[in-house]
Amino acid sequence: MTGLTVLAAGTGPLGSAAAQPLEAVGATGVVERGAWVMIALPLLGAVLLLLSGHVANRWAHWFAVLMGVGSFGWAVATFLSLLDKPSDSRARNVQLFSWIHVGGFNVDVGLLLDPLSISFALLITGVGSLIHIYSVGYMADDPERRRYFAYLNLFLAAMLLLVLANSFLTLYVGWEGVGLASYLLIGFWQYKPTAATAAKKAFIVNRVGDLGLTIAIMLMFATFGQVDFAGVFAGAQSSATSQTTLTVLGLLLLLGACGKSAQLPLQSWLLDAMEGPTPVSALIHAATMVTAGVYLIVRSNPIFDASPDAQLAVVVVGAATLLFGAIIGCAKDDIKRALAASTISQIGYMILAAGIGTAGYVFAIMLLLTHGFFKAGLFLGAGSVMHGMNDEVDMRKYGGLARVMPITFATFGLCYLAIIGVPPLSGFFAKDKIIEVAFDEGGTRGWILGGAALVGAGITAFYMTRVVIMTFFGPRRWERDAHPHESPRVMTWPMIVLAIGAVFAGALLTFRDSLEKWLAPVVGTPPAEEHVIEPAVVTGLTLGIVTVGILLAVTQYGRRAIPRTAPAAVSFVTVAARRDLYGDAVNEALFMRPGQYLTRSLVFLDNKGVDGIVNGLAALVGGSSGRIRRLQTGFVRSYALSIFGGAALVIIALLLVRL
């Protein structure tokens, strides 16, 4: 890219909230120009560990951790380097190499360092490194640990490429890399048929979303003639681009985001993805993968800001998914699936906030960053519990673990308080704000969105309390051979760090609107809107509903005995929630069965129709030649008669013609 490119940030429909155009200038200094090292380190780790063979088994895991931590260190250095600059010049373009150079179409691979991408890079490498360290303990007995760590590093590299890319095409490479890495890790124990199926499911469902992103990129190229962020966003803001194109672009990007972020209607893969090792779930849910969809929408804010219809679709998806995930979470007995459902729900909040526009982007990112801490903490806690309980995942066979696993209990408890939004823990700041801006949408829309977010907060409190009570309190319902114990330090320390993050991150990001100011050059400053409901009232309402959720869970699960097998006589809502609200059934009825019938009818048509014609023709030729063959009798005299007859015919013909 030559010279200065204008990376203009969102001019919302409100206009007042427009951010100052942020110019991405060429990077200076070793740290910024070497930003590719952030991606190269984990990539190097992945390649080296996969190629090195058993020789590396002894040190492979620590090498992978080193790569992750090194990448984190570089991200911090880049962050500090950007922080050092005035806020209107915090965008750096790192030109790496020219990739595609055909006619008027140029794609240069480059990195964009700006507040948004660096925030993500910090989350990915920071939480990712903690999960690496934790995995050293968790996977200690796995003979394939080296391969596992290679995949973890690959995951980091792909995700970093995704968030640091400066064009949609480069982003797409990372996007697909994330899909590949998730496939490899979910199916890490591929000898288990369920794991292999879950991995395939994740990959295939993601492909559906990827299709949206692919077509979106093609459409960008067709409309704007380029695919780098600066060019596309400048095009999106110019009046020459039609509203329809922008809406279609927005919807396609939303489809892509739905796939990666497990939003309706592409949510079904995430619950099955629990077949992978637990730290992988933490990585997918907290630091990588599911955050990619939110990143895509927030990064594409100029497109969404210019298309209210696309934004409407985004908020509808977000609001529906947050309730959908929350309801599923209430009925799951598998601790990891309950947490997975909660991820679907929390990402729903983020998508909802991102769909609201300039007012919501900051809070979407804030919830995403804080969620990175507490959800990783929750998953690592769940992994720690499973580690102590012989890999038992059924919460009905837990109970009373608070005393045997004090550190796990403490960290899990803090993350639990954070996710349900108890002030002053981190979840409160983000979620409270999202509910507030949802109400501020105004009119019926505001009431519906705000109401959904509010109810979602209550349900979240209910099912998370249920998880905590069933796991850590009450009588011991363990299997006879269970000897729960606290996990080794290599596992508890990452949990402690994450718990600290879960407690303080929210306050830190909200303090003096630090995150808001930090992100303002990219996503714009939230407009000072008139509140439909006073913020204090919203906070009060939220806390009230959260309290109701907690109390309900306490009365239902704390006061009464929990049966060791799931009761069968339950309401139809519970039955539906246990079956993921029929998400799989809908997919099966709408896509899989018709697809199956289609393929079957095509196979029938092929066998009977196409093959029938070909085979019939062959049979016709074969049969008739078999009959004609009979003329060849072997009697010389009959041949002679034929020749004679033929000669006679020729002579007669000649005579006739002559006459």
Place this chain on the structure above:
Amino acid sequence: MNPANYLYLSALLFTIGAAGVLLRRNAIVVFMSVELMLNAVNLSLVTFARINGNLDGQVTAFFVMVVAAAEVVVGLSIIVMIFRTRRSASVDDASLLKY
């Protein structure tokens, strides 16, 4: 004498030869009938040469004779071989080469 009479004779001989080829089973007789047909044609060639007053027909008749002589050598040897292996000179018995 009227040259047409030679042609009548030639046609008669050819017909006898053709009938012999089509009707007789013995390979030697069939062979002789073939020779008869060839010589009937020779006769007509010579007659036409005489009618037209040039030698082309007679030259062609010599060619036919030469070819017939060669054909006799090959054909008779084949018939002898067949007779040796099958103890029969019937053309209907030698009908293995068929569908």
